[in-house]
Amino acid sequence: MFAVLKKELKSYFLSPIGYVFIGLFLLMASVFFYLDIVAYGITNFEYMFYSLATVLTFITPILTMRMFAEEKKEGTDQLLFTSPRSITSIVLGKFFSAVLVLVITEVLTLIYYAILRFFGSPNLLTSSVTLGGFLLLGMAYISFGMFASSITENQVIAAVVTIGFFILTWFLPDFSDIFSSLSLINMFDKFPSGQIALDEIVTYVTFTLLFISLTIIFLQRKKSVK
Amino acid sequence: MITVKNVSKKYGSFVAVDNISFEINDGEIVGLLGPNGAGKSTTMNMLTGFIEPTEGEILINGFDISKKARKAKVNIGYMPENVPLYKDLTVKEFVNYMAELKYTKKAVKKEMIKTILEKTDLTNVQNKLIKNLSRGYKQRVSMAGALVGNPKILILDEPTVGLDPKQITEIRNLIKSLSKDHTVIISSHILSEISQLCKKVIILNKGKLVAIDTPENLENKVSNSNSVLVTVEDNENKINTVINSISIIKEIKLLKENEDNTKQYMIYAKDDSDIRKILFEKLAKEGITILELKKSETTLEDAFIELINDKGGNK
Numbered sequence: 001m002f003a004v005l006k007k008e009l010k011s012y013f014l015s016p017i018g019y020v021f022i023g024l025f026l027l028m029a030s031v032f033f034y035l036d037i038v039a040y041g042i043t044n045f046e047y048m049f050y051s052l053a054t055v056l057t058f059i060t061p062i063l064t065m066r067m068f069a070e071e072k073k074e075g076t077d078q079l080l081f082t083s084p085r086s087i088t089s090i091v092l093g094k095f096f097s098a099v100l101v102l103v104i105t106e107v108l109t110l111i112y113y114a115i116l117r118f119f120g121s122p123n124l125l126t127s128s129v130t131l132g133g134f135l136l137l138g139m140a141y142i143s144f145g146m147f148a149s150s151i152t153e154n155q156v157i158a159a160v161v162t163i164g165f166f167i168l169t170w171f172l173p174d175f176s177d178i179f180s181s182l183s184l185i186n187m188f189d190k191f192p193s194g195q196i197a198l199d200e201i202v203t204y205v206t207f208t209l210l211f212i213s214l215t216i217i218f219l220q221r222k223k224s225v226k
Numbered sequence: 227m228i229t230v231k232n233v234s235k236k237y238g239s240f241v242a243v244d245n246i247s248f249e250i251n252d253g254e255i256v257g258l259l260g261p262n263g264a265g266k267s268t269t270m271n272m273l274t275g276f277i278e279p280t281e282g283e284i285l286i287n288g289f290d291i292s293k294k295a296r297k298a299k300v301n302i303g304y305m306p307e308n309v310p311l312y313k314d315l316t317v318k319e320f321v322n323y324m325a326e327l328k329y330t331k332k333a334v335k336k337e338m339i340k341t342i343l344e345k346t347d348l349t350n351v352q353n354k355l356i357k358n359l360s361r362g363y364k365q366r367v368s369m370a371g372a373l374v375g376n377p378k379i380l381i382l383d384e385p386t387v388g389l390d391p392k393q394i395t396e397i398r399n400l401i402k403s404l405s406k407d408h409t410v411i412i413s414s415h416i417l418s419e420i421s422q423l424c425k426k427v428i429i430l431n432k433g434k435l436v437a438i439d440t441p442e443n444l445e446n447k448v449s450n451s452n453s454v455l456v457t458v459e460d461n462e463n464k465i466n467t468v469i470n471s472i473s474i475i476k477e478i479k480l481l482k483e484n485e486d487n488t489k490q491y492m493i494y495a496k497d498d499s500d501i502r503k504i505l506f507e508k509l510a511k512e513g514i515t516i517l518e519l520k521k522s523e524t525t526l527e528d529a530f531i532e533l534i535n536d537k538g539g540n541k
Contacts, residue, residue: 003323003326003327004327007312007315007326010319011314011315014314014315015314074311074312074313075308075310076310077310078271078276078304078306079306079310079311079327079371082276082302083324083327083328084295084296084300084327084328084329085296085327086296223276223277224277224280225237
């Protein structure tokens with residue numbers, strides 16, 4: 001897993017992709033840092049993450065769309081899947097490399113925490129819970145984005161499917177309450193209030209595991225029908 | 227040692243590879259031949275574990291490629307068709323990644339990469355990005371990727387396509403030198419290449435195994451019609467009457483008329499007797515100038531065409 005992880009992480013920063021993702025995220029973070037926090041004269045670091053969850057919904061495909069689609073298009077999947085590495089370790093390697101980029105991005109948002117710390121006393125616990133919840137949301141997003149990338153060799157389709165699915169789950173609760181536990185982004189709301197929301201954590205983790213498994217199963221299955 | 231037992235690959239109702247079985251022993255260098263769509267690449271993809279056979283099993287050094295994938299795949303170095311590469315990496319980074327994927331131990335990795343880059347003559351471009359390299363270099367990078375980890379078996383899908391003649395010779399020599407301590411399987415469209423390199427040839431047609439033998443045996447196997455190629459200067463057009471007067475000649479066929487008024491014929495004998503002598507004497511007597519006279523040889527190409535026309539089902 002680590003061989004793939006290392007190479008994928010490197011690729012994010014050898015190509016513009018990693019910088020575009022982090023840059024866009026921090027740019028939006030600065031906007032919402034001003035709009036959600038500075039404009040109100042408060043020091044609640046966690047408030048900006050409500051908006052950033054929305055931002056994440058739209059920029060996750062930057063990290064995930066190329067994962068398997070590009071390999072397939074370029075034919076490099078032949079190198080990867082004929083190596084002695086198992087599909088599971090390849091999938092996990094790719095998944096965690098994207099997660100690591102997200103972690104790096106979150107660490108960089110601590111700049112805003114530091115700024116607030118200078119002017120007042122942001123709540124460390126609430127902020128940590130928020131960052132943790134945000135990471136779980138991100139992992140769920142990445143797992144789906146990765147799955148979408150594994151079913152097509154067209155990166156644009158992978159991206160559109162990913163965003164489309166997120167938007168769908170976002171608005172599903174408007175149709176019926178049955179779907180309320182399907183809306184990843186709405187579930188995030190509890191974390192910035194400082195709650196360690198068990199239901200939400202379980203849902204995120206389950207969702208993540210489900211789509212990692214589906215990616216593995218799909219790639220395995222493709223070997224027999226390809 | 228590669229053992230292929232009753233392997234088939236089906237896509238729905240389309241049969242890409244139909245119940246083929248063969249064995250390849252250690253140290254052999256084997257050519258995989260077939261017209262387009264014969265199932266060569268499918269076979270290679272199955273041998274390398276990229277796709278699963280629908281039926282049958284493939285053993286690499288005794289390990290089933292589907293069930294004991296890791297142990298089987300460690301033994302294989304694969305150079306896929308169209309040389310897919312990670313273009314954002316440098317040559318060295320790419321080879322290093324391939325080494326890591328193949329569980330190369332850290333202690334030997336650096337030295338091994340160095341040796342392989344030297345062997346494939348890539349040392350001077352090792353820090354260049356792959357996307358900036360020419361086709362010939364890319365081909366060698368792909369080869370280096372296959373060599374990494376010192377696998378016992380090398381599977382090379384069309385290794386010389388798109389190279390200039392000098393590079394082709396280089397790659398061929400490299401393959402030759404590698405065959406000393408590797409089992410090599412090559413697929414190629416260039417038959418002369420296969421007959422030069424390989425000690426054994428597997429011919430596929432429409433998914434079926436048509437022949438497996440040495441190139442020499444295959445050449446001998448095809449109907450070795452006793453024929454002679456002549457180029458003559460025959461201004462009075464007498465050759466046909468002359469030929470008809472020789473009883474042991476079955477047929478004469480005009481191959482081409484050259485611009486300098488000479489004609490090239492293929493002349494077939496009725497039996498195994500050598501007709502060159504009698505041709506020379508009779509033609510000379512009639513004042514027909516012989517510019518060229520030679521026995522035509524069957525090549526692997528002839529054998530190949532005959533085999534795929536014969537046993538492939540439809541002519």
